[in-house]
Amino acid sequence: MELKASDIIREIKRAAIRFVVALPDRTTSEHLLKPILQDRELRVVQVCKEDEGISICSGLYSTGQRALLLIQHTGLLDSINSLRGVAVEGQNPVCMMVGLLGKEPGVAPTQSQRYGLRIVEPILDAMGIEHHLIEGAEDITKIAPAVGRAYERSAPVVLLIGREPR
Amino acid sequence: MMKRDECLKVLARHRTDEIVVAVYKAAQEWIHICPSDLNYTFTGAMGQGSSHALGLALGRPDKRVIVLDGDGSLLMNLGSLVTIANAAPKNLIHCVCENGTYETNGAVSIPGARRVSFVGLARAAGYPKGYEFGSLEEWEREVGRILKEEGPILVDLKVVPAGEYPEDFRRLYSVEFREVFRKTVQK
Numbered sequence: 001m002e003l004k005a006s007d008i009i010r011e012i013k014r015a016a017i018r019f020v021v022a023l024p025d026r027t028t029s030e031h032l033l034k035p036i037l038q039d040r041e042l043r044v045v046q047v048c049k050e051d052e053g054i055s056i057c058s059g060l061y062s063t064g065q066r067a068l069l070l071i072q073h074t075g076l077l078d079s080i081n082s083l084r085g086v087a088v089e090g091q092n093p094v095c096m097m098v099g100l101l102g103k104e105p106g107v108a109p110t111q112s113q114r115y116g117l118r119i120v121e122p123i124l125d126a127m128g129i130e131h132h133l134i135e136g137a138e139d140i141t142k143i144a145p146a147v148g149r150a151y152e153r154s155a156p157v158v159l160l161i162g163r164e165p166r
Numbered sequence: 167m168m169k170r171d172e173c174l175k176v177l178a179r180h181r182t183d184e185i186v187v188a189v190y191k192a193a194q195e196w197i198h199i200c201p202s203d204l205n206y207t208f209t210g211a212m213g214q215g216s217s218h219a220l221g222l223a224l225g226r227p228d229k230r231v232i233v234l235d236g237d238g239s240l241l242m243n244l245g246s247l248v249t250i251a252n253a254a255p256k257n258l259i260h261c262v263c264e265n266g267t268y269e270t271n272g273a274v275s276i277p278g279a280r281r282v283s284f285v286g287l288a289r290a291a292g293y294p295k296g297y298e299f300g301s302l303e304e305w306e307r308e309v310g311r312i313l314k315e316e317g318p319i320l321v322d323l324k325v326v327p328a329g330e331y332p333e334d335f336r337r338l339y340s341v342e343f344r345e346v347f348r349k350t351v352q353k
Contacts, residue, residue: 019225045220045249045253046252048248048249051211051213051214052220052243052245052249054214055209055210055211055218055221056224057221058208058210058218059218059219059221060221061221061348062221062222062344062347062348062351063222063226063351064351064352065224067221082211085211085214085339086214086218089210090208090210091341091344
């Protein structure tokens with residue numbers, strides 16, 4: 001079933017997230033980020049580079065605010081050291097929603113034809129970071145519990161967006 | 167040029183209840199010069215101090231946040247100047263301890279040492295205000311006023327290495343101290 005952006009936004013809010021830290025990703029820009037930019041219940045902080053977002057979310061966490069980092073998988077790969085030092089070793093519940101640009105519909109990321117996509121989940125596994133694939137309507141209910149668990153465990157979580165939400 | 171620890175002691179005399187985010191050498195010195203549960207040294211990776219500070223400033227707009235950044239650190243995260251200027255937190259004061267070197271990593275010069283204008287970069291990025299200080303007397307005279315000004319402000323502190331302070335990265339990045347900070351700031 002189709003992945004609806006409005007359902008994702010609803011679940012983000014259900015998870016008590018009020019800040020969205022973002023760098024545009026082709027998979028999520030049109031139907032997710034643009035409506036979020038217009039949403040008065042969510043404050044968007046636009047960053048120039050994704051690793052800034054990992055630290056901004058961590059600073060927000062210390063003040064008692066919940067945040068979501070909305071980026072592309074290339075930005076996740078670019079941010080490995082901050083993910084290591086700030087999120088994992090620093091025990092900060094950085095919640096990331098990561099668009100898998102170019103992933104073939106219905107194909108597991110590890111089976112993609114694209115090298116850059118195949119390596120994402122193995123890297124997260126090697127770093128001990130919880131991750132979930134959000135690709136269809138049936139996956140929407142994973143979002144709020146995953147965010148809740150991140151805050152309970154004080155550990156990062158990655159929600160991989162497997163296709164363009166509509 | 168100011169000795170960095172002397173420069174930090176001036177700031178400490180004017181600090182009241184501000185959150186202070188500090189990185190590397192400035193952090194190693196600051197936790198001894200001005201111990202407080204509102205010190206945040208848990209930045210985790212080089213260059214990230216200004217971004218942590220932005221998160222803190224946005225999360226607690228009612229509290230002043232001072233970041234003691236390094237010049238090499240800021241060069242590693244220059245985009246954060248644009249991000250901060252765009253988010254425009256009125257409660258953020260961004261100090262750069264400009265020593266011209268990667269002091270923690272062997273004191274090799276930074277690229278553009280003593281030629282880069284950090285105030286110039288900040289102003290070009292959209293910071294409404296910026297100041298440079300190279301003498302303790304001038305810094306002492308102005309710091310109280312600057313701490314009350316609307317941010318974001320960049321303050322370039324031209325410093326040289328200070329005396330010996332113990333280097334303890336485990337303390338700087340301690341999750342236990344972070345938890346104390348978190349509870350204090352959420353009171």
